[in-house]
Amino acid sequence: MNKPERLFNISRFKKMKLKNQAVSLDALDWQILQAIQENSKQTYSEVGRQLGVAHSTVYDRIRKLEKNGVIKKWTVDIDLEKLGLNYMTARMTVYTDPKESENVAKKLSEAKEVLEVSMSLSEELLIIAKVLARDQDSLHSFIAKKVAPLQGVLRIRTSIITKKIKEERFLIEKK
Amino acid sequence: MTPSSSARILRALSRNNAFYFFTSVGNYTGQRAMSLEEFAHKIREVEAASLEFHLYRGDFEKWADEVLEDRELSERISAVKLLEPVGNALRDQLDFAVSKRLEELKSAQ
Numbered sequence: 220m221n222k223p224e225r226l227f228n229i230s231r232f233k234k235m236k237l238k239n240q241a242v243s244l245d246a247l248d249w250q251i252l253q254a255i256q257e258n259s260k261q262t263y264s265e266v267g268r269q270l271g272v273a274h275s276t277v278y279d280r281i282r283k284l285e286k287n288g289v290i291k292k293w294t295v296d297i298d299l300e301k302l303g304l305n306y307m308t309a310r311m312t313v314y315t316d317p318k319e320s321e322n323v324a325k326k327l328s329e330a331k332e333v334l335e336v337s338m339s340l341s342e343e344l345l346i347i348a349k350v351l352a353r354d355q356d357s358l359h360s361f362i363a364k365k366v367a368p369l370q371g372v373l374r375i376r377t378s379i380i381t382k383k384i385k386e387e388r389f390l391i392e393k394k
Numbered sequence: 395m396t397p398s399s400s401a402r403i404l405r406a407l408s409r410n411n412a413f414y415f416f417t418s419v420g421n422y423t424g425q426r427a428m429s430l431e432e433f434a435h436k437i438r439e440v441e442a443a444s445l446e447f448h449l450y451r452g453d454f455e456k457w458a459d460e461v462l463e464d465r466e467l468s469e470r471i472s473a474v475k476l477l478e479p480v481g482n483a484l485r486d487q488l489d490f491a492v493s494k495r496l497e498e499l500k501s502a503q
Contacts, residue, residue: 309420359419367414367422377420 242287247272251280252289253391259293306351308380309358311366313346319371320344326369332361355379400502403464404430411461413453415444430462430499434492442481445488449475454488467495 244252247270254266263274263281270277284290299306315323320338324346328336335349352358362375407428415425415436425440427433437445448454449471459468470491479487 311420314424355419359416362420362422363414363416364410367416367426368409368412370409372422374424375420375422379419 242289244284244289247276248280248284248289249391251277252284255281255290256388256390306353307355307358308383309350309352310378310380311348311350311362312376313348313366314343314373314375315346316371316373317344319369320346323369323371327366330361330365332365350377395499395502397503400499403462403467404496404499404503407461413457413461415440415448417441417443417447430464430467430492430496434489434496437485437489437492442485445484446480449484449488464495464499467492470495 250270251266254269255261263277267274267277281290313323313327324336324338327333327346327348332350332352333348334351337347339345339347350358350361352361358377358379362377366372366375409428412426412428413433413436415423415427417423423440423444425436425444427436452475454471455468455475458464458471471488474484474487474491477487
């Protein structure tokens with residue numbers, strides 16, 4: 220059995236089952252993920268050549284990874300500044316009544332101005348959100364009119380991002 | 395001023411129409427006023443930085459005019475702004491203007 224055939228082993232797909240909500244992947248799956256995370260524009264053949272497997276193997280593995288939700292979506296990272304769209308970003312920390320925190324997080328998630336919503340429990344229950352706005356007035360107006368009035372919001376701290384030093388997604392490593 | 399117009403200005407407001415006190419862009423103190431009467435109390439309680447932030451952005455005048463629908467109060471707050479007070483001097487002048495207007499409205503009911 221040559222290398223591509225050896226790696227294209229249907230039985231391995233069976234290992235991709237939910238185990239404590241984590242999908243179990245084999246070495247080839249990890250290698251494919253790493254390759255497409257570095258450059259998702261590569262063709263199946265190009266990925267296959269890198270990894271020494273047939274393009275059909277890459278195709279099948281990727282389909283399976285999509286089906287299992289490991290690959291959530293295919294997208295593109297656009298530089299808004301190059302398009303003259305100078306938005307500002309802010310990190311908003313919302314202190315909430317614990318009884319209302321889920322609802323506050325849900326409402327924030329529905330707002331188009333909010334790009335990310337996370338929850339944290341330190342001394343108090345916090346909701347941390349990444350907010351995009353055209354300018355400081357728009358940012359303040361959104362927070363004053365849409366966030367502060369939400370039931371359970373106790374106070375809000377906002378930091379406007381003035382300089383981004385690094386922004387990367389987590390890159391998986393070969394297993 | 396008619397009793398009904400005074401009552402309208404003094405009415406309890408919804409959460410969406412309340413005044414929310416911030417100290418700077420996006421930094422909400424947790425203090426809010428859901429009526430003119432509550433607003434008068436909060437002016438004495440909130441940090442002076444919050445009063446400065448809102449006065450010089452024109453937020454108080456706008457809220458008085460557009461939400462409470464009290465043009466007179468809005469103009470009196472504008473007059474306070476022209477004096478450019480800061481800190482507790484601002485608090486005192488704002489407190490005087492709002493409390494006086496509150497008394498007038500209550501007595502007109």
